[in-house]
Amino acid sequence: MAPYNLSKAGVVALSETLYGELNPRGVDVTVVCPGPMPTRFVESASFDSNDFRQLTESYVRESTLAPAAVAAAAIDAMHHRQLYVVMGSDQRWFWRIKRLAPMTLLSRVARRVRNDLANTVNSPPTSDS
Numbered sequence: 001m002a003p004y005n006l007s008k009a010g011v012v013a014l015s016e017t018l019y020g021e022l023n024p025r026g027v028d029v030t031v032v033c034p035g036p037m038p039t040r041f042v043e044s045a046s047f048d049s050n051d052f053r054q055l056t057e058s059y060v061r062e063s064t065l066a067p068a069a070v071a072a073a074a075i076d077a078m079h080h081r082q083l084y085v086v087m088g089s090d091q092r093w094f095w096r097i098k099r100l101a102p103m104t105l106l107s108r109v110a111r112r113v114r115n116d117l118a119n120t121v122n123s124p125p126t127s128d129s
Contacts, residue, residue, distance in 0.1 A: 033085065034085075035091035037065035038065075
């Protein structure tokens with residue numbers, strides 16, 4: 001997930017920079033930060049282990065976000081001149097905690113991934129895995 005997260009962080013940083021530079025000229029920028037959602041991401045992603053692939057598949061499978069809803073939220077935010085669109089209740093909390101207490105968030109994410117990996121590895125594969 002490191003390369004994927006690096007690219008997402010780069011898009012956020014670029015969007016923030018462009019917002020700061022272009023907003024005085026009347027140009028707005030919106031960056032969309034959805035959580036996991038059912039797309040073909042997992043099919044084309046590279047994972048260093050099957051355990052991480054299974055874990056990511058479980059996050060996607062459990063997602064309640066729909067790509068059409070994300071697109072609609074992005075368009076709405078653009079019309080309202082919002083810089084950030086963070087979607088998914090977990091992701092909104094992660095976003096806030098990361099801004100206020102980054103090490104707390106990183107510790108919780110590491111603990112969650114460790115627990116989720118243990119549960120994924122110890123549970124039998126589903127018929128669609």
